[in-house]
Amino acid sequence: MRKAVVIGLGIGMAHAAGYMESPDADLHGVCDLIPERTSRMGGTFESGSMLCLKPLFTKNQLAGKWEKAGVKVYPDMASVLSDPEVDIVSICTPDYLHLNHLKLAMKAGKDILLEKPVGIDIMAAEALSAEVSAYPGALGIGYEFRLNPAILKMRELVLSGEVGPIEGFSLYHFRTPFRRDKWNSWIQKREYSGGLIIEETCHWFDLARYITGKEVESLHCLTTGGVHQDFDFEDIAYINGTFKERGILQISHSLTGFDFSLQLCLHGQKGTVWCGLKEENYSSLDGGASDHIGIVSFGKPGMSPADARIWKWGKEATEPQNIRDLVKEFAARSAQNVPQRASWEDGCQSLRLSVKALESARLGKIVKT
Numbered sequence: 001m002r003k004a005v006v007i008g009l010g011i012g013m014a015h016a017a018g019y020m021e022s023p024d025a026d027l028h029g030v031c032d033l034i035p036e037r038t039s040r041m042g043g044t045f046e047s048g049s050m051l052c053l054k055p056l057f058t059k060n061q062l063a064g065k066w067e068k069a070g071v072k073v074y075p076d077m078a079s080v081l082s083d084p085e086v087d088i089v090s091i092c093t094p095d096y097l098h099l100n101h102l103k104l105a106m107k108a109g110k111d112i113l114l115e116k117p118v119g120i121d122i123m124a125a126e127a128l129s130a131e132v133s134a135y136p137g138a139l140g141i142g143y144e145f146r147l148n149p150a151i152l153k154m155r156e157l158v159l160s161g162e163v164g165p166i167e168g169f170s171l172y173h174f175r176t177p178f179r180r181d182k183w184n185s186w187i188q189k190r191e192y193s194g195g196l197i198i199e200e201t202c203h204w205f206d207l208a209r210y211i212t213g214k215e216v217e218s219l220h221c222l223t224t225g226g227v228h229q230d231f232d233f234e235d236i237a238y239i240n241g242t243f244k245e246r247g248i249l250q251i252s253h254s255l256t257g258f259d260f261s262l263q264l265c266l267h268g269q270k271g272t273v274w275c276g277l278k279e280e281n282y283s284s285l286d287g288g289a290s291d292h293i294g295i296v297s298f299g300k301p302g303m304s305p306a307d308a309r310i311w312k313w314g315k316e317a318t319e320p321q322n323i324r325d326l327v328k329e330f331a332a333r334s335a336q337n338v339p340q341r342a343s344w345e346d347g348c349q350s351l352r353l354s355v356k357a358l359e360s361a362r363l364g365k366i367v368k369t
């Protein structure tokens, strides 16, 4: 069995859960700089961090030590990368460290699952592209929304031709602020996270490309940042744009919420697909009324709601599940040497679009991508 090590135990806990369930790789080790996170399997959750990932583990696992579960604790990244027993590493460290950690992992010849965004500096990422293209090992990027069953249904409706040529794509994301308990508060500073648009809107640019199969041609972005004064970047971004050849897009993203709502709408010449995703069964945004996590509905313009086709999902449409599924898929695909669902080029393109959106906001005008 191939051996995987998770570096960084925040969201990395979902990676650990993925390798523990994988038939293609074992969770061989973990590595982190925070002693609390490596001293016990449940250490990450002690400080209230990443509580949504807790259900991926049993109570006994969380109470026990990593070593008791047969998982080695590495003192630092160098000891992981120099261990010839390690085949796979998941890099789950803060955004500004990704490119350097990717370089080190490639130098060590490991198969690599790199969390998004690929970095915060597009020029530095592009400078690495030739080396990545020539790299013989596997490299996947942590865009787990590509595995969300509701997103896959939207994509299936596009690929089957039922939606027809796409005229518009819109995405609305309303969420609570980023957690403030990250290592060294890295996420609150643009210097380390790139800000809202690089840190998280990169997911939505990735979905716009993945669902529609189209490339973005131009962007116009407006931002404001007055709600969370301890974050030195925008906390609301409204972005409009055009796709190459045909179609328009719109992304509205805010950290100003008290709940989680992700809504997507795809307007095709033959039909419209609507998708709503929540984080928990209970949501104030639907009056606390429904027991689903994800819904997709599809109909022709002007049709009655009763005639729409509807699909619903439960926990399988949540982010922790999707990350665990992505890790399992990465392990399987790297064992079979087949391409990953999100490639380095996909990671660079979503970072490039995020950087272009920021440029548009700074210049106050439309930018070509």
Ligand SMILES: NC(=O)c1ccc[n+]([C@@H]2O[C@H](COP(=O)([O-])OP(=O)(O)OC[C@H]3O[C@@H](n4cnc5c(N)ncnc54)[C@H](O)[C@@H]3O)[C@@H](O)[C@H]2O)c1
Pocket: 007, 008, 009, 010, 011, 012, 031, 032, 033, 034, 037, 049, 076, 077, 092, 093, 094, 095, 097, 115, 116, 117, 142, 143, 144, 181, 182, 183, 199, 319, 323
């Ligand atoms: N795919 C997703 O939806 C998703 C969700 C959350 C976070 N992320 C990404 O995951 C990454 C980590 O975010 P997080 O929320 O877990 O942050 P976090 O601060 O909670 O965890 C990062 C961990 O990395 C560790 N670390 C830093 N440098 C290290 C080093 N040199 N060696 C070993 N460990 C080191 C820190 O000690 C910390 O525990 C970010 O890039 C973030 O964008 C992705």
